[in-house]
Amino acid sequence: MALMAGLRVPARALLRSGCWLRGAALAGAEAAAGLGAGVRRFGSQRVLVEPDPAAGVAVVKLKSPPVNSLSLELLTELVISLEKLDNDKTFRGIVLTSDLCGVFSAGLDLTELCGRSPAHYAEYWRALQELWLRLYLSGLVSVAAVNGASPAGGCLLCLSCDYRVLADSPSCVIGPNETRLGIVAPFWFKDCMVNTVGHRAAEQALQLGTLFPPAEALRVGLVDQVVPEDQVQSTALAAMARWLAIPDHARQLTKSMMRKPTADRLAKHREADVQSFVSFVSRDSIQKALQTYLEKLKQKG
Numbered sequence: 157m158a159l160m161a162g163l164r165v166p167a168r169a170l171l172r173s174g175c176w177l178r179g180a181a182l183a184g185a186e187a188a189a190g191l192g193a194g195v196r197r198f199g200s201q202r203v204l205v206e207p208d209p210a211a212g213v214a215v216v217k218l219k220s221p222p223v224n225s226l227s228l229e230l231l232t233e234l235v236i237s238l239e240k241l242d243n244d245k246t247f248r249g250i251v252l253t254s255d256l257c258g259v260f261s262a263g264l265d266l267t268e269l270c271g272r273s274p275a276h277y278a279e280y281w282r283a284l285q286e287l288w289l290r291l292y293l294s295g296l297v298s299v300a301a302v303n304g305a306s307p308a309g310g311c312l313l314c315l316s317c318d319y320r321v322l323a324d325s326p327s328c329v330i331g332p333n334e335t336r337l338g339i340v341a342p343f344w345f346k347d348c349m350v351n352t353v354g355h356r357a358a359e360q361a362l363q364l365g366t367l368f369p370p371a372e373a374l375r376v377g378l379v380d381q382v383v384p385e386d387q388v389q390s391t392a393l394a395a396m397a398r399w400l401a402i403p404d405h406a407r408q409l410t411k412s413m414m415r416k417p418t419a420d421r422l423a424k425h426r427e428a429d430v431q432s433f434v435s436f437v438s439r440d441s442i443q444k445a446l447q448t449y450l451e452k453l454k455q456k457g
């Protein structure tokens with residue numbers, strides 16, 4: 157414990173990225189999923205892609221310790237991986253999950269939103285828009301295997317997928333907690349919430365900044381299944397098989413019909429949305445609120 161305390165960040169990062177205690181179980185799960193010998197992983201520093209060409213599925217794992225916060229680098233690497241998979245006819249579906257233990261994604265990286273220049277905020281927001289549009293409109297079936305906490309921007313990632321499986325653990329909370337930080341979710345995040353849980357539930361969750369525990373997330377329709385932690389990935393792959401049983405062209409046209417009007421609201425006004433974000437995040441009051449929240453997080457750690 158003393159050693160762990162002395163080496164706090166690296167030890168935590170190692171524990172999370174290596175998932176030491178679960179290594180054997182994961183190797184077993186990979187073998188069961190057909191990801192064993194002969195299949196080459198690819199990806200980048202922060203995004204690991206485990207392809208199963210025979211199944212036409214790739215498992216995309218976020219691995220940016222300590223908490224998969226959406227830094228500019230992680231956003232960029234994820235967009236590149238998704239683009240690559242979208243353009244590769246081998247693949248018909250992706251499972252999006254975390255390589256870290258206990259956290260799916262902590263949402264936007266708050267260090268990207270504090271004390272930076274307007275040009276940086278603009279670049280960051282464009283990258284977030286790009287990721288959302290790519291994932292939300294992807295022709296691939298996307299299943300989120302949510303194996304950890306997923307607040308705010310993490311929740312947005314999940315909502316952008318076609319289907320969500322959440323681990324049944326008290327730490328696996330999910331929801332739009334932005335208002336609790338004193339910030340406001342963009343309209344396209346709000347639209348995603350409304351499309352998933354309906355207007356009334358979305359309004360309450362967004363205003364109150366609710367982080368739902370698994371049973372509540374299932375009840376409100378924010379996720380589609382809640383399963384024991386060690387079954388999240390296999391359940392996601394089973395769900396994927398059901399979605400892949402549908403002919404791609406019919407499913408893709410239907411997905412586009414359902415989602416394009418929502419995506420177009422952003423796609424047609426991207427630059428205005430960037431400018432609105434930059435002016436909001438640059439306000440002194442917002443900078444103070446974000447700094448205070450970040451400091452509290454660090455003190456807690």
Ligand SMILES: CCCCCCC/C=C/C(=O)SCCNC(=O)CCNC(=O)[C@H](O)C(C)(C)COP(=O)(O)OP(=O)(O)OC[C@H]1O[C@@H](n2cnc3c(N)ncnc32)[C@H](O)[C@@H]1OP(=O)(O)O
Nearest residue numbers: 225262263264265266305307308309339341437453454457
């Ligand atoms: C200005 C307008 C913006 C509009 C945008 C609206 C759309 C989206 C907004 C967002 O996504 S804002 C981010 C919201 N996220 C959160 O509130 C989550 C905050 N984090 C947590 O609650 C916890 O960290 C966790 C994810 C539940 C994990 O808990 P755990 O106990 O496992 O780890 P911690 O000790 O808390 O954290 C470790 C380490 O990581 C740092 N950190 C955590 N979250 C973030 C983050 N989002 N961005 C940057 N850094 C983060 C935390 O400070 C610790 O740092 P150290 O102490 O190790 O330095």
